[in-house]
Amino acid sequence: MGEFELIRHYFAAAACAQAVDGVVLGIGDDCxxxxxxAGEQLAVSTDTLVAxxxxxxxxxxxxxxxxxxxxxxxDLAAMGATPLxxxxxxxxxxxxxxxxADFTAGLERMARQCGVGLVGGDTTRGPLSLTLTVFGRVxxxxxxxxAGARPGDLLCVGGALGNGAGALPFVLGERAEQPxxxxxxxxxxxxxxxxxxGQALRGVATAALDISDGLLADCGHIARASGVALFVEQxxxxxxxxxxxxxxxDDAALQLALGGGDDYVLAFTLPAEKLDALRAMGxxxxxxGRVEAGQGVHLLDARGRAIEPRHSxxxxxxxxRD
Numbered sequence: 001m002g003e004f005e006l007i008r009h010y011f012a013a014a015a016c017a018q019a020v021d022g023v024v025l026g027i028g029d030d031c032x033x034x035x036x037x038a039g040e041q042l043a044v045s046t047d048t049l050v051a052x053x054x055x056x057x058x059x060x061x062x063x064x065x066x067x068x069x070x071x072x073x074x075d076l077a078a079m080g081a082t083p084l085x086x087x088x089x090x091x092x093x094x095x096x097x098x099x100x101a102d103f104t105a106g107l108e109r110m111a112r113q114c115g116v117g118l119v120g121g122d123t124t125r126g127p128l129s130l131t132l133t134v135f136g137r138v139x140x141x142x143x144x145x146x147a148g149a150r151p152g153d154l155l156c157v158g159g160a161l162g163n164g165a166g167a168l169p170f171v172l173g174e175r176a177e178q179p180x181x182x183x184x185x186x187x188x189x190x191x192x193x194x195x196x197x198g199q200a201l202r203g204v205a206t207a208a209l210d211i212s213d214g215l216l217a218d219c220g221h222i223a224r225a226s227g228v229a230l231f232v233e234q235x236x237x238x239x240x241x242x243x244x245x246x247x248x249x250d251d252a253a254l255q256l257a258l259g260g261g262d263d264y265v266l267a268f269t270l271p272a273e274k275l276d277a278l279r280a281m282g283x284x285x286x287x288x289g290r291v292e293a294g295q296g297v298h299l300l301d302a303r304g305r306a307i308e309p310r311h312s313x314x315x316x317x318x319x320x321r322d
Contacts, residue, residue, distance in 0.1 A: 006095060006123055011088070014104050016111035017118040022084045022137065025119075032119035034085055036137045042084075043136040043143060045075035051128035056172060061099040063189040064130075065106025070191045071212070072132040073114045074264040077198035078210040080144040081136030083114050088121035089131040114193060144201055144208040146225035149269040153206055155230055155289035156275075158194045158266040160240040161215055162253055163187040165260020170246075180245030191264040200283050201268055208268035214259040216309055218267060219297045226269075229294030234258070235302045238286045255310055258299070 011017060012027045024033035036042050049068050051057040069086065076083050088107075111118065116134065167188035169175040177185075194210075201208055207222045215237075219230045237257045239250075247253040269291050270278075278285050289300075299309045 006100070007121075011104065011118060011121070014108055014118060016108045016116070020085070020115075020117035023117055023119055026085075026117065027120050032085065032087070034119070034135055036084075039140050040137045041140050041143060043076055043079045043081040043138050044133065045072065045079075046131060046133040047072040047075065048129060048131040057128065061102035062106035062109075065103040065108075066110040067106075067189050067191065068130045068132055069107055069110040069114065069116070070193055071264060072134045073110075073116060073195070074191065074193040074210045074212070076134055076136035077193040077195045078144060078208055078266055079136070079138060080142060080198045080202040080208070081138040082199065083116035083195065084135045084137050085117045085119040086111075086132055086134045087119060090121065090123050091126040091129045092123065093126065093128055110190070114195065139202070142202040144198065144205055144268070146207055146209050146222050149207040149222055149226035149228050149230070149291050150271075151228060151291055151293045152271070153269040153291040154272050154275060154287050155219070155232065155291060156268055156270060157211070157215070157238065157286050157288055158197050158268075159284050159286065160238045160243070161211070161263050161265065162237075162243050162257035162260050163240055164191070164262025164264070165214075165256040166243045166246055166253070168260075168262070178246060180242035183240070183242035184246060188262060191262075193264065194266050194284075197266055197283050197285075200278060200281060201266070201270070204274045204278065205268040205270045208266055211263040211265055211267050212261060214261040215263070215267065216258050216297050216299070217261075222267070222269065223295060223297055226291075227295070229292045230269075230289060230297045231292060231300055232258075232289040232297060233300050233304075234307070236286070236288045238288075258309055 017027050022035050024035050026032055073083055163184050167184035170181045170185055207226055211218050223230045239253050243253050299307050301307050
């Protein structure tokens, strides 16, 4: 099967590649054409996932398809954007019809969940990798960014932390499945981009991002961009029952929550007076600390004393992954 036949059969014919609102021209030409309304801005983000780095080389195609798109769309949630479309650049070591059918099924499932359409991309031969570029729309001037946190703001997250990292031993086959592991695996393979929360934070949060490389590492981006200090209160971190059941002790779960990565929940800062209104809307807001004048990210114990974090998070091209 040649490149163009592969595209026509598996992707151009997919349900997620059919006409969606805001897409003037999709797959089949040199470029896609997207339309945003007057008073809106286009939010764009690109993610690359590589076999053996971001997922096991033998990952099932269906699970990989849904995870790859969810991870990319999570960046739109972090900006408060409404998803519009995405492109896919797929590098394959070989053409496997069964794997491609499974991959497309997973991709379509997540595309329906996120309300986003496939509008183009590329295919080539090589080691398995996926590059997805997502497009969203956001009212002009209302996009959430990492800059803007102010002293006196609360530091919050949109849900339980550490589930993605807690799933990793089960994903890699290092541990046998046990009570609680199914919930962790579901979070890893099918993270739910917090699109509703992101949109609710427009005009409310002062800074935001999604947690992909670990809470402390990603909070560092907000601290640097905003020129402030973030204080994380360790005892306030939300931990799921599944994570606690699958780790040796509470401290091990805390370490995964602080530096494990792959959470894809939002971390954000907001004025304290905005908290009750967000919770009244049913938004999953968990306060985990505060913003003060200064710089950097500081971890506090139950008595409010500074403690040295054991793990800082993940960095590409670093010497190791904590």
